Amino acid sequence: MTLKLWNTMANALVELEPIHAGEVRMYNCGPTVYSDPHIGNFRSFLMADLLRRACDQRGYKTTQIMNITDVGHLTTDDVADATGEDKLEKKAREEGLDPFEIARNYEQIFHENADQLHVRKAHEYPRATDHIPEMIEMIEQLIDNGLAYSVEGVGVYFRVNAFDQYGCLSGNTVENLDSGSRVAVDDRKESAHDFALWKIDEKHLMQWDSPWGKGFPGWHIECSAMSYKFLGGTFDIHTGGEDNIFPHHECEIAQSVGSGTGEFAKVWVHARHLLVDGEKMSKSKGNFYTINDLIEKGYRGYEIRYSLIASHYRQPMNFTIGGLDGDAKALQRIRSLREKLEKWSTDPSEVIEGLEVEIETARNGFNDAIDDDLNISGALGVLHETVRSLGRQEPKGDSARLALGFLSHCDEILGVIFVEETSEEDRLSEEQQSWVLGREQARNDKDWALADELRDKLQESGILIEDGPEGMTWSRIR
Ligand SMILES: [Zn+2]
Structure with a gap:
């Protein structure tokens, strides 16, 4: 089993070749904890979970780090130097609560939703607010390296023109940005494309001392500082949603490589957007679903999980309630075969000719599909075909146990066949x-x-x- 992944950086399918033999180190951009996570957020987190499970199943010692963004993520975040309000602070003002209280509350909900969707626990969930000293240290290094400068009373900026590789991930080189740019010119910056590493703001509800004045970090620096702390300067895989490619990940590369910590991530994996009813999710259109919304409608966590992973992560996914119902039914066929096999396994064994070969072939087919850039739809195709065939053959005793072994192998990746849930109602x-x-x-x-x-x-x-x-x-x- 050799895992191949689409590397956004190389714009090609590449074989995963871990830096340290037998080990995979992976960093996932995690949630910004100011509201209930929605199904689009979780599509990206579930892609990271599939990747983690695939690495685990292939025998790697996997280290998975997912950050919790609890400061510095501003509302207008599609340009490198984000503007607007801090998402946490805006929410805190709306709800009349302390921003730290908001952050801890939604962090808790994120973890509850992840458990409900049977997401394997990452090894660490570092918070931005717990790593301010590490960020300050990295910013000082960037200043020393000539890649950042402070502006009196304003903050510290990354000097984009001094970093040759800028644009290597997204194609947004300074040249490309100049033509077609909608970035506002700001006299205090050397270039319009320079982005904030530290913002001086004495009114900000979450603020820390720094060599440049009281304030808070820019959004991008946390991932550079925390990935370095937990995974080192060069590691195997970095994931996120496609909207992270620019500016967030481009800026992370500039900061990490620029600070001289290492080569940063080798393979970049990005999940495509999720649409609902064919449109971008929005509260005003009424097509906005959080995980809690779907749980409240009575869907089981494993049904939601199945539906969100069933299509390939690099294909745009169109979520509909009708689609979720259909997926839930398809999953039920697998789960009821599992229940039957558990019963049949206690019956006296009877040999079914060709069954061993059939299951071995199915197992290889499933593995090949996962190896092929986490082709879950291909893997599910193999699984459903085998489920139909096993349902017809009704294997007993040892043969049933062999079939259950196959289902459990698939479920190491899928996490939807053997999991049990009791709802609040049952407890x-x-x-x-x-x-x-x-x-x-x-x-x-x-x-x-x-x-x-x-x-x-x-x-x-x-x-x-x-x-x-x-x-x-x-x-x-x-
Ligand atoms: Zn990040």
């Missing part, structure tokens, strides 16, 4: 559980008063208790 709170247990004990002790008291407490909390011939059952009062 009692810890307090309610303790009342149920207390009531059972009270009944055993014939302490009827206490038993009744606990039953009433449960009822007040919305749980109806019934004692039948098969013991106690509970249901939710509607």
Whole structure:
């Protein structure tokens, strides 16, 4: 199994050749934690998860780092020197809350959603606000290297004209930017394309001391500083959404290579945009879905996951609720075969001629598709065909176990076949559980008063208790 990936930098399909034999080091641009993550955000995070799982399955010791952006990401971020308001600060003002409180709250929701979608945990989730000293150190190095300059009372800028490789990832060289530029000229900067590394702003709600004055970092510097800290100056893979290519990743390259820490990332992998009902997601059009919206509509995490990974990450994806329903049905066919196989596996074995070869071929087909730039749709094609064939053959005993082994191999990548979920509906709170247990004990002790008291407490909390011939059952009062 040799993983091939589309490298945005080379504009070509390349074989993954890790810098350190047997190890893959990967950095993923993570969430900006000022609102509920939407399905477009998660399309990119799930692509990173598939990549992580593919590396794990191929036996690499994978180190995965995903940053949490909790300062410095401004609202107008499609130009290198972003303008507008800090997204965190804007939200804090709207909600009348402390920006740190906002950040921690949405960071928590991000992690909950990632768990609901069965995303494997990254090894670290470093926060920008925890790495201000590392960013300041890198900015000082860039100034020493002649690649950055400070402007009194304004901040520090990256000197784009002094960095020859600028544009190597996105094609946005200074020359190309000059023609067709919509970047406003700012007298305080040497060039209109120079971007902020540090912004002096004493009114900013999140501010830190620096050699240039109190303020906050530019958005791009965090990823350069934190990837260096956790992965070193040269590492294997860097991922993000396609909207990160410029300016964010182009600026990261300038900062990291320019500071002399190393060559930076070898392979750049970018997920395409997600559309909803054929259009860009927007709250005003009513086609905007967060993960929580879909969970509230009753979809299981594994169904949402399946739908978001089913099309190739480099194809634009058009999400629709009808499509999600169809995907959920397709997944259900795989999951119900799994349940049947689990039952059949306890039956006496019977040999099915050719089954071993068939499963070996399917396994190779699945692996080849994943190796081919994470071609999930190809891999799912192989899986569904095999599921249909196994359903017809009804393998028992050892043959069923062989089939289950194949499903579990596929699920190391997919993460949707063997995972189980209990919804809130199926679960009692810890307090309610303790009342149920207390009531059972009270009944055993014939302490009827206490038993009744606990039953009433449960009822007040919305749980109806019934004692039948098969013991106690509970249901939710509607
Ligand atoms: Zn980043």
